[in-house]
Amino acid sequence: MTQTPTRLPALVPPPVELPPRAATLRAEVRAFLAAERADGAWAPRADVWLSGWDERFTKELGRRGWLGMTIPTEYGGHGASPLDRYVVTEELLAAGAPVAAHWVADRQIGPTLMRFGTEEQRRKFLPGIAAGEVYFGIGMSEPDSGSDLASVRTKAEKVDGGWELTGTKVWTSGAHHAHAFFALARSAPRDEQNRHAGLSQFIVELDAPGVQIRPIPLLTGAHDFNEVVFDHVFIPDTMVLGEVGAGWHQVTSELAFERSGPERFLSTFPLLTALVAELAGTSAGHDAGTRRAVGSLVARLAALRRMSLAIAGALESGAAPELAAAVTKDLGTRFESEVIDAARLLLAIPPDPGAESGYARLLADAVLHAPGFTLRGGTNEVLRGIVARGLGLR
Amino acid sequence: MTDTSKELSELAESIFGDADSSETGFDAALWESLEQTGLARLTLPADAGGSEAEFADAAVVLTAAGRNAARAPLVETDLQAGWLLHAAGIPLPDGPLTLATGDLDVTRTVTRAAGTLHRVPWARAAAGIVMLAGDQVLLFDPAALTITDGTNLAEEPRDTVVVEGEVTAAGVEEHVGAQLRLRGALGRALLLAGAAEGALAAAVRYAGERVQFGRPIGRFQAVQQQLAIAAAEVAAASAATSAAARVADADGFGAASTRFAVAVAKTRAGEAAGVVARIAHQVHGAIGFTREHDLRLVTTRLWAWRDEDGSEAEWAELIGTEVLDGGPDALWPLIAGAP
Numbered sequence: 001m002t003q004t005p006t007r008l009p010a011l012v013p014p015p016v017e018l019p020p021r022a023a024t025l026r027a028e029v030r031a032f033l034a035a036e037r038a039d040g041a042w043a044p045r046a047d048v049w050l051s052g053w054d055e056r057f058t059k060e061l062g063r064r065g066w067l068g069m070t071i072p073t074e075y076g077g078h079g080a081s082p083l084d085r086y087v088v089t090e091e092l093l094a095a096g097a098p099v100a101a102h103w104v105a106d107r108q109i110g111p112t113l114m115r116f117g118t119e120e121q122r123r124k125f126l127p128g129i130a131a132g133e134v135y136f137g138i139g140m141s142e143p144d145s146g147s148d149l150a151s152v153r154t155k156a157e158k159v160d161g162g163w164e165l166t167g168t169k170v171w172t173s174g175a176h177h178a179h180a181f182f183a184l185a186r187s188a189p190r191d192e193q194n195r196h197a198g199l200s201q202f203i204v205e206l207d208a209p210g211v212q213i214r215p216i217p218l219l220t221g222a223h224d225f226n227e228v229v230f231d232h233v234f235i236p237d238t239m240v241l242g243e244v245g246a247g248w249h250q251v252t253s254e255l256a257f258e259r260s261g262p263e264r265f266l267s268t269f270p271l272l273t274a275l276v277a278e279l280a281g282t283s284a285g286h287d288a289g290t291r292r293a294v295g296s297l298v299a300r301l302a303a304l305r306r307m308s309l310a311i312a313g314a315l316e317s318g319a320a321p322e323l324a325a326a327v328t329k330d331l332g333t334r335f336e337s338e339v340i341d342a343a344r345l346l347l348a349i350p351p352d353p354g355a356e357s358g359y360a361r362l363l364a365d366a367v368l369h370a371p372g373f374t375l376r377g378g379t380n381e382v383l384r385g386i387v388a389r390g391l392g393l394r
Numbered sequence: 395m396t397d398t399s400k401e402l403s404e405l406a407e408s409i410f411g412d413a414d415s416s417e418t419g420f421d422a423a424l425w426e427s428l429e430q431t432g433l434a435r436l437t438l439p440a441d442a443g444g445s446e447a448e449f450a451d452a453a454v455v456l457t458a459a460g461r462n463a464a465r466a467p468l469v470e471t472d473l474q475a476g477w478l479l480h481a482a483g484i485p486l487p488d489g490p491l492t493l494a495t496g497d498l499d500v501t502r503t504v505t506r507a508a509g510t511l512h513r514v515p516w517a518r519a520a521a522g523i524v525m526l527a528g529d530q531v532l533l534f535d536p537a538a539l540t541i542t543d544g545t546n547l548a549e550e551p552r553d554t555v556v557v558e559g560e561v562t563a564a565g566v567e568e569h570v571g572a573q574l575r576l577r578g579a580l581g582r583a584l585l586l587a588g589a590a591e592g593a594l595a596a597a598v599r600y601a602g603e604r605v606q607f608g609r610p611i612g613r614f615q616a617v618q619q620q621l622a623i624a625a626a627e628v629a630a631a632s633a634a635t636s637a638a639a640r641v642a643d644a645d646g647f648g649a650a651s652t653r654f655a656v657a658v659a660k661t662r663a664g665e666a667a668g669v670v671a672r673i674a675h676q677v678h679g680a681i682g683f684t685r686e687h688d689l690r691l692v693t694t695r696l697w698a699w700r701d702e703d704g705s706e707a708e709w710a711e712l713i714g715t716e717v718l719d720g721g722p723d724a725l726w727p728l729i730a731g732a733p
Contacts, residue, residue, distance in 0.1 A: 008595050011629035015637050027733035094726045269726075277722035291714030296706065298713050299661035302654075302729050303634035310633060327626040384622030391598050391621060393612040 460588025
């Protein structure tokens with residue numbers, strides 16, 4: 001070219017190979033899932049990591065060593081690599097298994113406690129997380145703080161021996177079942193010059209005096225979300241997570257882990273599997289246009305998995321590929337809705353939210369849950385802002 | 395990226411970056427550099443004049459070629475025609491090679507062939523034109539052919555070749571045809587991924603330079619959102635194509651895993667091509683739509699290459715057929731592997 005082209009930052013880390021033991025692990029997980037399904041323990045569902053709360057299933061995973069896999073053995077974990085955990089997680093999600101009970105604890109509370117937690121905090125929570133017996137939520141958003149997380153108003157006031165929290169958190173999935181959550185609160189007055197300063201994270205046990213949990217029904221009426229209200233809730237100094245004032249840094253490093261996992265493109269995979277089951281062997285399934293539509297979805301999915309795995313490999317080697325994670329989540333969450341469009345247009349089976357299981361139920365759940373896909377964990381518009389910054393545009 | 399592939403990337407970038415891509419037709423000076431550095435026959439065996447590199451290395455070189463709109467038949471020489479000749483045991487002519495497809499009348503003894511071959515890449519510049527007819531590999535001497543110039547959307551040579559006379563021929567095993575198709579698709583997909591990067595880079599640069607309403611247009615969220623969408627497409631094309639090259643290295647072109655990975659790569663890169671070209675042009679405004687601007691060098695290649703070596707419709711149909719023939723239980727193992 002006559003002009004030297006701008007070299008782009010790396011949009012995706014180099015490809016990784018899964019460790020050799022991944023194949024054995026994958027086979028074990030698949031055999032377990034097949035046996036569970038044969039027993040009728042659960043039916044595959046869409047968006048299971050939000051809605052599939054099943055403590056029996058979670059404890060069974062814990063018993064098999066498939067929770068808290070990356071937590072060191074001294075804290076009850078298994079000292080495995082993040083790529084091992086990736087294999088287990090993607091198998092569970094692809095099967096549409098009920099993973100909501102342990103989801104937050106396994107994905108981000110465990111790694112965050114290992115990174116920022118004290119010895120006491122680790123000993124208190126990690127063994128229960130790895131056993132599938134201790135469940136967590138996330139307390140970031142507030143009624144007036146969504147995408148603009150730095151605007152949180154929940155107040156933490158220093159008192160003798162600890163802090164007093166007052167404020168309201170919203171959209172906390174599973175708070176009505178969970179034991180504790182990480183709350184982001186303002187521990188110092190707001191500084192307009194540095195909006196990210198003065199924020200801290202606290203580990204709040206949800207049965208503490210002064211904590212009120214109220215359901216926020218989803219548009220379907222289902223109870224997954226909650227509002228968590230604190231009225232002068234006492235948090236001992238020992239339950240401050242990481243450093244006072246470093247909450248912003250801690251929360252954003254948590255988000256890097258949260259954005260690129262297989263849950264960002266597999267929420268509707270059980271519907272895709274059901275679509276294939278309905279089409280296979282039928283005349284519609286032999287139509288070239290149908291095959292192209294299915295093939296295109298599978299190609300997009302396979303590419304997303306490559307991106308997500310590459311990021312998992314980079315995270316394992318200590319990198320924080322924020323830009324790659326943002327593009328993967330943007331693309332992956334849009335893909336989840338593309339599956340719905342294909343499912344609607346390739347088969348004339350109307351969605352039925354009242355069906356016990358099967359295609360009509362999967363389609364109904366997927367359609368009614370779809371608005372959440374591109375909102376949770378940072379809206380796609382916010383993610384594209386991160387990408388634009390990574391490209392040097394802002 | 396390993397040290398070796400970083401070095402290779404820098405070498406490729408410097409060679410392609412120095413070439414003049416705004417002209418049309420074969421770039422003889424560039425080809426000479428590629429031959430001198432061993433990049434022209436990168437993956438071929440040493441006894442075919444090759445460098446015996448892996449496809450992961452070819453991925454680095456071909457994405458750089460695509461990014462810089464290189465005017466050279468690298469895929470045709472290295473991945474297709476050279477490999478086919480070597481598989482057939484026919485000595486390779488020196489210089490750039492190309493692969494033709496189509497129907498010819500071939501004599502029973504395979505010493506003479508006649509017919510017309512359409513859209514032969516780089517035929518006018520090739521030292522040897524190769525094709526696979528049934529289980530026979532045919533090599534034509536360009537001097538004995540009638541070649542009429544034609545082009546693809548990017549003005550790359552896609553010529554009409556009239557064959558009438560003697561050919562060199564040798565038989566190959568049956569599976570060679572399927573592998574040849576995969577090699578072409580992988581090579582083209584890597585070029586596409588590179589051209590998509592080039593178009594995005596140009597659009598990002600332009601958005602930072604072009605001032606309207608008192609600020610660079612890249613400061614507007616509407617423009618940022620579009621460029622971020624293009625970046626996601628570039629990332630997907632890059633991930634799918636580099637993965638396919640690795641699978642080809644690990645499992646070989648005869649493996650079902652490679653066939654799936656290449657089909658995914660060509661489909662995904664082909665889908666990305668249209669989105670990235672559209673956004674790159676939209677961001678550039680009218681100037682990008684003119685001959686004087688270099689954006690066309692990569693966007694016309696995106697439009698041309700997505701339809702060559704099988705469009706995304708063709709490769710997606712292959713994937714869809716495999717998925718629907720395999721049924722629901724085979725779907726996830728197809729994507730994540732069967733332990």
